[in-house]
Amino acid sequence: MPQVSSVIVPYAVYLRVYEPLAAFPEPERGHWVRYANRPDRPTYQDELRRSLSDLLPTPPVAVPVHESGDAFVLDVDGVVCVCPWRTRLRGWQALEELGDELPGPVLDAVLPPVVRLQAAQDYERWLARNPDARPWIRTAAWQIPLHWFVLVSDEEREWDKGTAELPPVLRYRTPMVQARRRVARGLRALRDAMDEGPLIDGLVDVGRWLEEFHPRSLVELDYGGLVHALPAGDLENDHSAADVAAGIDALRRGDGAAAGEAYARLVERWRSVRDRRSAN
Helix, strand or coil: CCCHHHCCCCCEEEEEEEEEHHHCCCCHHHHHHHHHCCCCCCCHHHHHHHHHHCCCCCCCCCCCCCCCCCEEEEEECCEEEEEECCHHHHHHHHHHHHHHHCCHHHHHHHCCHHHHHHHHHHHHHHHHHCCCCCCCEEEEECCCCHHHHCCCCHHHEEEECCCCCCCCEEEEEEEHHHHHHHHHHHHHHHHHHCCCCHHHHHHHHHHHHHCCCCCCCEEEEECHHHHHHCCHHHHHCCCHHHHHHHHHHHHHHCCHHHHHHHHHHHHHHHHHHHHHHHHC
16 A cells, blocks of 8 residues: 555645734744744645545544644745644535535545534534634635636746656745735626626635735645646646736726636636546
């Protein structure tokens, strides 16, 4: 049997918030200060491998018993910022959404009903004690929600084609103030052009989430494991954030034709990814 470290990255993408140490109260701040100075901090892949290893026992561990004390760390213009994993909280939230993703028989085979029931009861008790809890990381599989691209600009795009040993990396990083400003502008343009829709609902939701963080935070949109589902040429030429921005700008100008063209480019680009999901 292969070791957990050899598991191939699933096709998941991430929206992360890195907060400055000043945003955390003591004693948590002290923990993150010490953690940031550790030379052996785990990587993005390590987080995923740990979560996958919990699914190997029988019965599987749907949600970790204890909350993770790990985080991702960045130096943002000389300010140390951390993005706590909060694996247990995210596990509970993902479990709530799993019923919409998998047919009943498949879900029961992956996670037996008794396991899901126990996890749901644990979450309900925990949430009663922590009503204001929120994750620093949001995850999506196989697709990047279009409203995530509103938060970033094409100029913030970071592309590294990788090597034989390292996978490619495609991500965007933007200051929190910029992300919030783009959400507000995008919502105004969309609401002027239409009454409602999933893009508006998604922007409202992510905008509320961003408001819960320190204004000097950094927002990161990371293609994560999705890079393994796209050919290198497609990744290199992927400028979805530019297309979303062009579409919103066209709506702001009242140019429905240009908005439709931008949307068509997005649909064409992501159709192949959706087809691969259906094939699995």
